[in-house]
Amino acid sequence: MSDSPCVPHELSARRREILDAAVTVLADLGWRGLTHRAIDREAGLPEGSSSAYYRSRDALQQALLEYVVGFVAADVAELAAELERRPGDVEHAVTATTTTIHRWLEQSDRCKARLELTMAATRDPDLALRLTESRQGLTEVVDGILERGGHDHSGAVAATVVAAVDGVLVSALLQPPEERAAMVSNSLDLLLGSLLGGRPGP
Template sequence: MPHATPDAAAAAAAGAAIAAPLSPRRRQLLDAALHVIADEGLKGLTHRAVDRRAGLPEGSCSAYWRTRNALQAALTEYVAAELLTDVDQLTDRITQCDGDERKVEETLALFLRWLDQRELLVARLELTMAATRDADLRVLLVDHRSRLVEIVANIMTAAGHDHGPARAEALVASYDGILLAGLLHPVEGRREFLVRSLELLSAAMAGPDGE
């Protein structure tokens, strides 16, 4: 039987740990890590920087995640779980909405909150870029994306727009692009940009399937 690489083992251990309910201290450290990435990029993510940001004694972060790879894997799982929780809650609200206009408003509210509290989005973008060079991170993010596509596909089916997973995946990719563009827009212009983009996207995705 082949042995797991140290990085793969660290990622698996981090994934197992994060799957359980987080202790207050782990959540404090991972929240601090989000802010470190938002301010300094992924290159600034060190155990010492996380400890400083969390206001904890040096060595606190490394006591939970011994290597930087383990910390990155745990943070990836944390970001994915937080975003999926938001999307699951959005799904619950959307299924109770009558009309596409209300659904767009609910999605807009979530996107605006994400953009106002940008740490999750920035961390996800940084980790996604890192995953293009790191097979273990890529596995974690692919699993996360598959879950997002599944959620969106279920929403489309419930709305009578069952066009299969290909269209749902395209919609998830489009949302990613809108959020990235939203980060680049001035704060005062974000709502108008998001409303316009979501309405256009909703109209386009509700059209006949081109396959």
């Protein structure tokens, strides 16, 4: 079987099953714990199943990266389309962006897996390059929000906002589950609302 990774909607049911299990393993055990054997156990599959689809660790890691990034890209595209329907509406932009971030936080394993990939990328230039490319879509969405609001919309400003959102996600994951949504809402309200002038800070 081919080791070529696919975007989420193109995957077979078995590949999705394997990669969903890989997301859980990565979220629970970290980068070093990501092994074919651990994935097979998590998925409840016979030993050797995941290696039949992704023969090497590198192939598995690349497929997992594209799988996780694919979900983020789909959410970002959906967010961009939503904002295009109400251009210039800063209040709506803040609310829609917050809703997207809430959805990421609710998918905690996927969120943790993306953060694990980000940390791994600090030690792997190739992985860092692929992750940087994947973040560009979200940066462009934020840049468009800033532009429509009449604010400074240099790439550096948008990139800083995206980096801050990652920080909010990490901080939220450190909170008890029942407190995470409120923290995200309050943090993004301050971050985006104050920056865009759509909502006053407390």
